[in-house]
Amino acid sequence: MEMNISEVDFIGQNLAMFCCPRCNGDLVVNQQNILCLGCGHEYVNIEKIPSLFAPNEWGGETDDVTEEIKSFYEKTPFPDYDDFDHVGSLISKAKEGLFARLLDEQIPFGYKILECGCGTGQLTNFLSIASRTVIGTDICINSLKMANDFKQANNLRRAHFYQMNLFRPAFRAGSFDLVISNGVLHHTSNPLLAFKSIASLVKPGGYILVGLYHRYGRLATDLRRFVFGLTGDRMRFLDQRLLNSKIGKTKKNSWFMDQYKNPHESKHTVGEVLNWLQEVNFKFIHAIPKTIPFEPFDGEEELFKQDRLGNLFERFVVNMGMIVTGHKEGGFFTIIAQRTP
Incomplete structure (x- = not known):
């Protein structure tokens, strides 16, 4: 069985894809040191994770x-x-979720994928199993260490993890077939600028997938957050995920903190993201939930085949429906778009 290569070695084998996040200069690798030939900055390893972070x-x-x-x-x-x-268990849990299963079934083998804001790396590790090169980046070393430890323990040699600021990427423009940022941009200072930054990394004809908090779908979560604040975080039974016996205590606490104690979040709509797509020359492909009322998302969905975009009235109806149904996944919606050649 082929063993994992180090994250630094992977950079050395793929120098054309990487660049200095400070000056966009070329990087070189000397043993385990990463050096920019342009500005001379040296990037260090923290907990075996190369820190390609620039403020x-x-x-x-x-x-x-x-x-x-x-x-x-x-x-x-x-x-x-x-x-x-x-x-x-990672495969089993991922495939229990319809969206992750469809992604795995429909993303071609051999794709180069970047996940910006990968957290503890479940999706990066999962998608790498099927002969895809998947790079997970995040600003948090602790999260990346968990991701890398799982990768090493399970010999997932096509997954790679780096510390990176998505506003200052460490990759050349147009390096990836698919860029994923699921539940991340709404925790940044400027979601539109963040979107433009990661969209630049998609190849012509490639895809971007972004997941964001919905302006109306998030209302139920906001109400629960208010109740938790009044009761000293009691009444957790109001969130059904926290009652799920299949989820461990650690993951339940992680969900609670992310959903109800996060220090910064913004909320968005499909219409807003459609404007973003126009600014970066991407075309709409798919939305979850769908932009047409009463059309369910099911196991036959073709995620990367262009779906009909609902008109303004249809999207208004969907938005209103999110007030009732959006709370099921934390008031979340997903857009898939394609970069035009």
């Missing part, structure tokens, strides 16, 4: 929540692993 340089004009969010997730990694998790 934002926005000055005082823009509030930067990066360090606040980083500190939060260093203390409460998300989504975390249950104590008994191994590669078999």
